[in-house]
Amino acid sequence: MEPHHQICVLLMPYLLVQAINSTLKAFLPHHLSIYVVVPIVFAGKRAKAPEFVFLAHGVDIMSAMHVPFIFRSLSSLPFATNIILFPMWPFTLLVVLIMWAISKPFLLSFCHLRGKLLQSWIVPRLGFMYFLPFAKDGINNQIEEAILMADKIGVKVLSLAALNKNEALNGGGKLFVTKHPDLKVRVVHGNTLTAAVILNEISQDVKEVFLTGATSKLGRAIALYLARRQIRVLEASPENQSLLVQVTKIQAAKHCKTWILGKWTTPREQRWAPAGTHFHQFVVPPVFEFRTDCTYSKLAAMKLPDDVQGLGVCEYTMERGVVHACHAGGIVHLLEGWTHHEVGAIDVDQLDLVWEAARRHGFKPV
Numbered sequence: 001m002e003p004h005h006q007i008c009v010l011l012m013p014y015l016l017v018q019a020i021n022s023t024l025k026a027f028l029p030h031h032l033s034i035y036v037v038v039p040i041v042f043a044g045k046r047a048k049a050p051e052f053v054f055l056a057h058g059v060d061i062m063s064a065m066h067v068p069f070i071f072r073s074l075s076s077l078p079f080a081t082n083i084i085l086f087p088m089w090p091f092t093l094l095v096v097l098i099m100w101a102i103s104k105p106f107l108l109s110f111c112h113l114r115g116k117l118l119q120s121w122i123v124p125r126l127g128f129m130y131f132l133p134f135a136k137d138g139i140n141n142q143i144e145e146a147i148l149m150a151d152k153i154g155v156k157v158l159s160l161a162a163l164n165k166n167e168a169l170n171g172g173g174k175l176f177v178t179k180h181p182d183l184k185v186r187v188v189h190g191n192t193l194t195a196a197v198i199l200n201e202i203s204q205d206v207k208e209v210f211l212t213g214a215t216s217k218l219g220r221a222i223a224l225y226l227a228r229r230q231i232r233v234l235e236a237s238p239e240n241q242s243l244l245v246q247v248t249k250i251q252a253a254k255h256c257k258t259w260i261l262g263k264w265t266t267p268r269e270q271r272w273a274p275a276g277t278h279f280h281q282f283v284v285p286p287v288f289e290f291r292t293d294c295t296y297s298k299l300a301a302m303k304l305p306d307d308v309q310g311l312g313v314c315e316y317t318m319e320r321g322v323v324h325a326c327h328a329g330g331i332v333h334l335l336e337g338w339t340h341h342e343v344g345a346i347d348v349d350q351l352d353l354v355w356e357a358a359r360r361h362g363f364k365p366v
Contacts (some may be wrong), residue, residue: 007094012125051117052116052119052331053155054119056120058127063316100125105146112309116334147176157186157334158188158330159329160188161326165343186338189329189342190326190333193354193355199222201280208234212260213283214265222262224348257278258280259278302322302328332358
């Protein structure tokens with residue numbers, strides 16, 4: 001493909017979106033983004049609003065091309081670095097920078113489950129941007145705009161993905177529900193189910209675990225839950241449980257064969273794990289699987305119920321039909337008809353309840 005054709009392929013969907021939005025702006029109450037405008041244009045009438053939205057973001061330049069309006073065939077497979085993507089990297093970078101400057105959240109994919117329309121929207125930001133101090137307000141504004149739009153069109157549950165619910169960014173979504181106390185849409189981070197998935201991966205006969213990232217929302221909930229099960233937790237935040245043992249060096253876990261990683265762990269640090277260790281993890285991005293004599297879990301995920309329909313794309317590196325646990329947690333929130341916001345700290349008392357609800361609705365661990 002010629003370079004100028006590659007540019008057209010990348011820019012065409014985005015420019016089409018902007019053209020449609022600009023044309024209809026005068027006829028709509030507010031500037032609606034693509035996830036509302038497209039159904040109005042092509043269906044000839046106002047389409048049914050989604051009942052659930054998963055608000056995600058880009059990861060990096062390469063994975064930004066893993067979308068159905070660029071490579072439909074590749075997006076139907078789990079993301080992996082593909083040689084055909086390298087020539088398009090510079091052009092994708094250009095598009096990403098343009099979108100950073102002027103784009104709004106947009107529709108990525110959709111499916112149906114038990115008569116309910118489920119959509120995934122994307123905040124036009126990549127992972128590294130969330131660690132730029134000057135980008136914080138802009139990202140929160142994008143998330144807030146998506147939440148308010150979802151509220152306006154009648155979405156029942158909006159689930160925040162990955163860094164969109166970062167504690168330092170917006171307190172796990174608490175910022176938005178505090179600022180807008182009259183929201184009808186329920187905002188959830190889905191981390192309750194994420195924690196439950198990780199906990200249910202751990203063998204029943206485990207007596208001791210080593211935990212990194214113990215002060216995070218997930219780490220705290222996991223540590224407290226394990227302590228309740230009389231499991232000794234190393235490097236947990238010192239709450240008030242005698243079984244939570246704070247350690248200052250990773251070497252303290254050299255005899256522990258169950259590691260739960262909540263922050264990046266280098267290959268050098270992984271060397272302290274004894275042979276046969278299993279690494280569970282909730283760190284983004286996942287750690288390098290450096291140890292050939294150990295085993296690694298993937299990021300917490302669940303398989304969607306068998307009756308899901310219209311699923312044409314894969315969620316990042318997941319198999320088709322498999323979603324991150326926080327995504328599944330938001331769907332469970334919808335199916336259960338829960339009316340509370342799930343933001344801020346994880347309620348440890350809800351872990352078993354959410355897990356049982358997910359299993360009852362047909363979600364399966366992977």
